[in-house]
Amino acid sequence: MSSRTLPLLFINLGGEMLYILDQRLRAQNIPTDKAKKVMNDIITTMFNKKFLEELFKPQELYSKKALRTVFDRLAHASIMRLNQASMDKLYDLMTMAFKYQVLLCPRPKDMLLVSFNHMDAIKDFVRDAPSILNQVDETYRQLIEIYTPLSGGEFQLIRQTLLIFFQDMHIRVSIFLKDKVQNSNGRFVLPTSGPVPHGTQVPGLIRIFNCSGEEVKRQQFPNGGSYSSALREGSFEMFGERVIKLGTNMYSVSRPVETHMSGTAKNSAQHTKVNTAPNPLAKEELNLLARLMGGLDVQNSPNADSGFRVNLFATDEEEEEALISRPEELSYEVINIQATKDQQANAELARIMGEFTEEREPSQSPSDKGEDLLAMMDGL
Amino acid sequence: MYHKEKSIQIKSSASALYNNLSVLRIAPRSLTYFTVVHANVVNMVSASWDGLNFSHRQLQSKEGNIAASSSLIMQASWCVLPSRELLVLTSQKGIQMYESDGSIMVYWHALDIPETPTAQAVFARGIAAVRENYICVGVSSGSVLVFDVPSKGSNIMLSEVLEEHRESITDMASECSGSLECIADLVTADDSGILCVWKSGEDFQLLNKIPGFDVCCSSVKLWKGTVVAGYGTGQIRLYEAVTGIVQAEVNAHARWIYSLDIAPFSGLLLSGAEDSLVRVWHLTLTPETNSAEIEHLYSECVTDTQICGAKFCDGDGYAFAVTGYDLSEIIRYTQA
Incomplete structure (x- = not known):
């Protein structure tokens, strides 16, 4: 539907990711300089010029899996590491938070104010780093230029596209349940x-x-x-009062990222039938993904001294448990691609993803990059 | 006034799209058909009137020769012409017309899709059967395509393209009273709220262009010469179709309206919106003075549901059905 959806999806999910990571870095008492480095590295990567050029081109939305791949890479753009269960949970929290914001925003156009709330918070994260701040401001200007002229109807189309992306996701999130904005069946409360x-x-x-x-x-x-x-009405300028609160940071010391999260309601299984048929668009999607990921410049590969792991759970045991007990319908399966057949078409992605792989599994022979890609995606 | 009946389960949940419910009554077989769009699939249910039998069918958006595609469907609606009934699907790729039971695709019209995606999305939306033999479909460019449909067979022809709208078509409706005295046959609406009123024929004639207020008109109906329009601001407005004179203005909903329907025999009007409310209104027209009145009769809150489809199940408005985003059921209400 709307070809203007991806930038808003990416920026808002990215914003939610930063809120959660910021909170977890504090909760785990990560030294300030390292925490700062992680936030700065991720924001630098998120607002990389080449990456954003690709992002802002009119295009269809990626599948959930493809976008998850992008965020997996983004979350690992610095010295911090997340294992699979934590990454799954991070992604669940981000997506449910943004689904809530899209569903509840008063007018479709207010999605732009939600985005600005995220952007304002991101600017605050990097207020001491002028060069990163410049990058973020550049994106801010782009958002204003592209989105403020759109009509209410066009924003509604963007909103409807996002709602299709988030359709049938009913993951229960503790902070929402506690605030009574989500019901035990995973549906959000709509006030009258x-x-x-x-x-x-x-x-x-x-x-x-x-x-x-x-x-x-x-x-x-x-x-x-x-x-x-x-x-x-909230301000649609670069500075100003946004009036609506959706998209601001809902986590704080007194309201931590809950480390316990309920699984899906039993009855949701019926809606989450996974389409196992091979998707003929996968190849096209991979090419788009390749272009996008080409811009995701990962500068730091962690070494033994500086790297550290962040856990979205209270303990390592809980994290392991979550990995095992995760319902199958919620697993972010690999993108179903024939990487070996489409090797040439995906050479670029293979190269990029190959670089990514090398961080974890060195010593792969370059001849089977296509298979590496598949294997690596399997590993995600 | 109305009470809730047993819901009808559907195979996959409703997407947030305007007018995302279509209802067709098949009186000779005591059946009612329902369709609800879920992303790239149309859920179709036929329900027997005794409430005992339901049969389900899912239509994928198979586009002409393209074997498979993930193109999203914007709307599915039954078109009732005197000689035949067709199920029309509009998507990002084009327009599909099926026999009313969804068994056979009789016609496919491809939209012009640019090689690389453009900022302006491409899709078809807004479907109406007009008079004896026309089916009209709106396009995101603002064009309205008029198809000439023979009484049987697949020789459907694109007979005219109406170019009066500048913004994406949202919805359209033909005169639903069945009265032949009405001059206007069709009303079309767009993202900017502009309404065009048409007289059908070999060449469609523009009778009036009712200005919008830069507020999207998401659902529109035409009954006994009165246009009923629902807007993104939650307002409903009544206009005399031919003159464009506003007859009534209602602050009806707290959020974007997604669906309107009229029960032509009783003049009941149904409205459903993102505020989780469905409301039933009564319209009274006084032709001598060219005036219309609207009165609120009933409201129902479908808790925590952004309503995307609301349709009467019969011409009197004895029963109505509702769908909502993320909901895998069709909720029905019947008069007590």
Whole structure:
């Protein structure tokens, strides 16, 4: 549907990822200089010029798996390492948070304010690093230039595209359950109270006009909720009050990233039928992915002294348990590609992913890069 | 006024798309057909009126010669012409027309797809059967395609392209009262809220262009010469189709309206929105004074559900059905 969806998806998911990592780095008492390095490296990679050029080109959305691959690489752009269970959980938390924001944003256009809330927070993370700040500002300008002229209808199409991307994901997240914004079945709570969106009137009034346009009758009806009038519109400029809170950092010392997360509700299994048929678009998608990942410049490969691991769970045992007990329908399976057959087409991706592989498994012969790719994706 | 009936389960959940529910009553067989779009699949259910039998079918968006594709479907709607009934699907790739039971694809119209994706998305959306032999379909460029449909067979022809809208078509509707006295046959709506009112024929004639207010009109109906339009601001407006004079304005919903429907025999109007509410209204038209009135009758909150489809199941508005984003069921309500 909308070919303008990917940048918003990437920036907002990235923003959520940074909130969570920031909180976990603090919780695990990682030394400030190392934590700072991780945040700076990831933000630098996220806002890499070449990468963003690819990102901002009009294009269809990737599959969940493909995007997960991009975020896997991004999360490992620095000296920090996450094992699979933690990465799964990180991705679950990011996606459910952004799904909530997309679903709840008052008007489709307010998704841009949600994005700006993320961007503002990212700028704050790198406030001491002027060169990274410049990179982020450049993206900010691009977002404003591309998105502010769009109509409400175009934003609705972007929103509908995102909702299809997030469809049938009902992972329960502790922080949402505790705040009572998510039900035990994984569905989000939709309020029938509070301020109506900017530009909308509180429901309840019927006005009748005669043929010369004069109002001849007014009637009230009970609106079934307890709405109040709209708040002022948030700022769509580079600086300013966004008014809406969606997309701001919901984690803090007193509200940590919950290390316990419930699995899916039993009855959700029926909606999550995994399509096992080979996807003929996989090749096309891989090419897109290759172009995108080509821009994801990973500068640091961790060495034994500086590298460290971050855990999204309270203990290592819990993390291991989560890996084993993860429901099958939630596994981010590998992209089903015929890497060996499409070797030539995917040479570029293979090269990039090959570089990525080497960080973990050196000593692979260069001749079977295609298979490496498949193997590496299997490993994700 | 209405009470909830047993829901109908569907094979996959409804996507958040405008007017994402279509209902066809097959009186001779005491059956009702429902369709709901899920990403690149259309869920089709036929339900017997005694509530005992349900049969399911899923239609993939197979596009002409392309063997398989993941192109997303924007809308599925039954088109009832006097001589035949067709199921029309619109997607990112084009327009498919099936026999009403979904068994055979009788026509395929491909959209012009640029080699590399452009900023402007390409899709078809907005479907209406008009008079004896026309099926009209909207396109994201703003064009309205008019297809001439023979009483049987697959010799469907693109007979005209109407170029009055500048923004993506959102929805369209033909006169639903069945009255031959009405001058206007078709109303089309777009992302900017502009409404075009048409008289059908070998050449479709533009009767009026009702200005929008840069607010998307997501669902539109035409009943006894009155246009009923639902907007992104949650408003419903009534216009006299031919003159474009506004007759009523209702602050109906707290969020974007996704679906409107009219029960032509009783003048009941159904509206469903992202605010999780479905409302039933009563329309009264007084032709002598060219005036219309609208009265609120009933509201139902479908808790925690952003409604994407709401349709009456019969011409009197005795029952209606609702779908919502991420919901794998069709919820039904019947008058007590």
